[in-house]
Amino acid sequence: MKKIRVGIIGSGMMGPIHTEALRRLGYVEVVALAEATDELAKVKSQALHIPKGYGDFRKLIADPDVEVVHNCTPNAFHFEVSKAIIAAGKHVVSEKPLATNAKHSAELVERADKAGVVNAIHFNYRNYPLVQNMRAMVRAGELGRLFLMHGSYLQDWLILDTDYNWRVEPGAGGDSRAVADIGSHWFDTVQYITGDPVVEVMADMEIVHRTRKKPKIAMETYAGKVLTADDYSDVPVATEDAATILFRTQSGAPGSLVVSQVSAGRKNRLYLELDYAKGALEWNQEEPNTLWIGRRERANDSMIKDGSLLHPEVRPFAHYPGGHPEGYSEGPYNLFMQVYAHIASGATGKPTFSTFRDGHDEIAICEAILESSRSRAWIKVAY
């Protein structure tokens, strides 16, 4: 019973999440972790019970024991690291965004294709059972013509001007923040369900806090201390806290999205409504096990994630009986379930999961949004 051996680069929030999801598969082994320094690699690999720790990601990639590499680095490193993985001819699973601009992401798509490596990007929200079921309903023709899409992706973790994070630093993650970080998830999820790509956008971005307060020394140092004005320095902010966006899809349907990281009380609310001729779909990631289906001529449906109610092809995405909630952790689990089944079966056939192509598409949309907000005009997406 030979296991597929994996290396993880990066141990911030996502590295451990990847590690844990991989272990649930049973036939995949996380054999190595890379971090910024030897010391950090040692500490983190021990904490995560991973046998090897590398202080240089290139060494992990070069390790012949590693067959697949997960790129869980900060956004600014995604391009370089993924390029190196591909260059080594290894399968690659990248955190999103694929890169920080469309030129880079297009290059990665091309390189991965040429190298013939399996490539995946971690768009997790598609992998909820009820998201899969919405897609299955659309594909089965149960809903008819698409009339209108709308929704929001709201968080509150950057609402205060003292909320500070590498993501607000100029250049750290590209020219967009809220749209690139979370708006991209919304578009991926909706396009996955509808199968109808966004072709044109009209956007209005807003920086609520034009300067933010950066703690002068690392937060850990302040433990137990109340910060005063002197402990902060003002840093100008160039990326949006919020955006309002209109769009049109290939089929001609209009759409609207609101993205915000400054909406009090919203932690991670990816919310969508898709209005079709024969029914409307409403789903909220924060309560992912219920799908509302609006109906004109009968009572609305409130569908609980339950094997007996799902389309047959969706059932493998639901691991527990109805009423036993699937959660965030089943997103990466379901993604990797598909990726590693694909790898295990020889990587033939069309992938069922999100690939680098999907990662690039989201960056192309994001760049059109940026351009639209600057020019105050409708902009076509250049995929």
Add this chain to the structure above:
Amino acid sequence: MKKIRVGIIGSGMMGPIHTEALRRLGYVEVVALAEATDELAKVKSQALHIPKGYGDFRKLIADPDVEVVHNCTPNAFHFEVSKAIIAAGKHVVSEKPLATNAKHSAELVERADKAGVVNAIHFNYRNYPLVQNMRAMVRAGELGRLFLMHGSYLQDWLILDTDYNWRVEPGAGGDSRAVADIGSHWFDTVQYITGDPVVEVMADMEIVHRTRKKPKIAMETYAGKVLTADDYSDVPVATEDAATILFRTQSGAPGSLVVSQVSAGRKNRLYLELDYAKGALEWNQEEPNTLWIGRRERANDSMIKDGSLLHPEVRPFAHYPGGHPEGYSEGPYNLFMQVYAHIASGATGKPTFSTFRDGHDEIAICEAILESSRSRAWIKVAY
């Protein structure tokens, strides 16, 4: 105990609703009803237990027994009828929209001002206790700076191409349908809460059904009969079924609104989220007795309409104890409570209720939205 005597013009959906709300006041008497013909006036005034019935609205206005006139006619007649009421020097309460274009609505504002008559427009949603409370919270400074507004107003009564009504007829209600009919309510409610007028809009309108099926003879005639294709004629539709809208307010805050009459399962869902620095407000007209208040640093609030929890000045808008739901009917009741208290006290002081000025403002916004959708550009609102 002399009662204030009122005449109602029009007995469609809104005339009876006005009549009933007026009767609840106890000191107002509905003495006359006008309809299109003598025969209809007779039948309807008897059905509504109103003493006099007039087949000509001008006769009702001229009746010296009538002190206040309610204009409940179809949209296309609003301007002419209100103008006649003002010309007679009588107080006027109009259904919305105030007129079918901004030129007419501006004229009515000016005429009413000059005549010195009390003038009101039926924007009912402001009158829910929790809408009043949101406004009171904003005015009391509890919420800080306004960051972002978003929401939707969704219905499904025109989702089928066989759904037909005078409102879809060209010219019957102006160049806009969904935005004028329901979008205007959303803007009025939000502006009332925030006190921050919309100054610029960017809109994208959509006609889902470019032709609709009009029954060849009146629907009543078809009772008990299944209609076939031959029973319909195709009528081209020129007004929008849906619109996606971006806007900016005077204070510089961005906003987003989705309006639709083709969203399955939504009956009358006026939904809003207002993101302020110190808390976010979420409210849904279909469940009007709960207000969600998002918080960053503590649990979110779920406030039930309850006298003890409302701002003191809001309490008169809540007629029943907490947990005893206020409904749609308390909207006009609360509006008329204010209007007739104003009239009874000699019409001095600034009105607390929606006036013709508010009616005009919504039409101005609507015209900017139409212009923006045509030109695909941001348009400033010309109030």
Add this chain to the structure above:
Amino acid sequence: MKKIRVGIIGSGMMGPIHTEALRRLGYVEVVALAEATDELAKVKSQALHIPKGYGDFRKLIADPDVEVVHNCTPNAFHFEVSKAIIAAGKHVVSEKPLATNAKHSAELVERADKAGVVNAIHFNYRNYPLVQNMRAMVRAGELGRLFLMHGSYLQDWLILDTDYNWRVEPGAGGDSRAVADIGSHWFDTVQYITGDPVVEVMADMEIVHRTRKKPKIAMETYAGKVLTADDYSDVPVATEDAATILFRTQSGAPGSLVVSQVSAGRKNRLYLELDYAKGALEWNQEEPNTLWIGRRERANDSMIKDGSLLHPEVRPFAHYPGGHPEGYSEGPYNLFMQVYAHIASGATGKPTFSTFRDGHDEIAICEAILESSRSRAWIKVAY
């Protein structure tokens, strides 16, 4: 157009609610109000715009101008006042409870029957459109066999030991408080829907505050003053703050009800779940315009109150289009709509509304509950 003339006895919370609901009918006129004293009658009748004010309820009953009398007195007076109305041969509408014990309530039923007067009791919750629709679904056989009933009626207005009201006074309202005041509404609503009377009960009553703090002088006197311990006197409490109840119905189905006036955050939450073989019904009075219908073999239903979705015979109970919420005030309005249509048509045929018989039934259940809690045993209801 002769109006039906009504007198109201009592102007506490319910008198004005009856008055307003009656006025909405259009063909009923409230001509007189009775209160405890001439002075109070004068003040209150003027405030409510009622022509005549009587300081003695017997005078109101004797007034030949009064055809129907509404008994809105405190509970302890219900029996005596209703008896006098019946004795005068006038139609009677009583607030609940019908009396403070089953002996008295049975006597009223008998007297009303003998006198041949129209008699009604204000069980308002049956009159919500979706409650009517649940009953219609049951009667149409859509739901099959009844398996189980459960629910709760929760309030919080007596949660503090400083919450004081005549209802907690010994003797003021009979031996039961929470069950008599609100539990009775739950049983009436559920029995109305199921058509299956409660035959046996097992109850456990709880007095959370065995003494309560009664302000030494009237609350009004304390305006603007913070009360201290000296301003209160301790009063022993003999009636329950909460009760847990099991029951069985005539058809043999089991049930469970929790009643409480000390549940924080619950204002007036009458909540019920009725489990039938072919579907389960869930409804909450605080959000009365949505009915959840549980399903085993398909998605659950979430039905919005909407004319097109209701059983035809239920539609007159829904006054506004779907999405326009019906509220508390439409409860008495719908009751009186039925009562006065019955009176206007000569009081022939079986009443569709709640009568004294229903009022008596609820008192019989309440007495069985009291007896069960005392004896800690199952007790059969003696109707």
Add this chain to the structure above:
Amino acid sequence: MKKIRVGIIGSGMMGPIHTEALRRLGYVEVVALAEATDELAKVKSQALHIPKGYGDFRKLIADPDVEVVHNCTPNAFHFEVSKAIIAAGKHVVSEKPLATNAKHSAELVERADKAGVVNAIHFNYRNYPLVQNMRAMVRAGELGRLFLMHGSYLQDWLILDTDYNWRVEPGAGGDSRAVADIGSHWFDTVQYITGDPVVEVMADMEIVHRTRKKPKIAMETYAGKVLTADDYSDVPVATEDAATILFRTQSGAPGSLVVSQVSAGRKNRLYLELDYAKGALEWNQEEPNTLWIGRRERANDSMIKDGSLLHPEVRPFAHYPGGHPEGYSEGPYNLFMQVYAHIASGATGKPTFSTFRDGHDEIAICEAILESSRSRAWIKVAY
């Protein structure tokens, strides 16, 4: 980095769930699986990627490579298997119920104590972050005196008389079914939060289907075939489909629970309301990331599971940021996190997790409920 080695007995629904949760820990290795036969052990161990497969559970227990054994057998085997694990001096984690009667469960508690082995039972619902937080709030004294508890545990998987499963067979799982299977979870969760044991019960059990239809041959055989009456045999049912239960706790507070496996549309709805003097707690396992806290003197709280809002000691139970839902799978994960930290640290100190003692307590409550339903009287729990 030596891993703790585990054997799993049983590979029905729970064996794989245990396996997966254990793998997430990173320092635990599932080395062996036991099943009923060698053949089944081979097939299932390969499917689950477990190295060794045993056709006899005694061999797994005897394997010196196995340090901890998880008992995931059907209920009827729990006693015998756990007894054997303890006899071998190995740590034991049992699925619930601990045994099928209180005599056996008491014996297991005693044997485990004497043997000094770590013992745990899989009550998973306590391990949701918000359940932990409710307990922390109670222990911190934030809520004051306990007034009342109520709730329900509802499912619909046995609503049809053709729903058949070993759990309905006489003797397969003891004299109780719904209460033993799911009611026990409710009591464990509530007692864990309140710290206030149930001392007396009053119950009414109901068998909705007194006979059930058992397919004459295994369901798999029928694939693609519509079953007719001839394909079934009637089997009498002796265990309850539903129960209504009253109880009192040590502190004197009353409680009510409804348990049902025949409530249409409810998949696994463990629902509880705990009314305390200073606030009420409402939580529903099907949407486990929101906690409602009722308040009398301010708006109610709607708390999202979010690290910053949780009591500090609860934070390790929340693995993902706010708005990233924790689901069913984190229940066993959190239990095993505690169990294996305890084992890894030498099994000193008081366990923080559910032990055999808790398993026994629930069986004692269940037996009192059975006795109460038979005798129709209040019964004290004999722990």
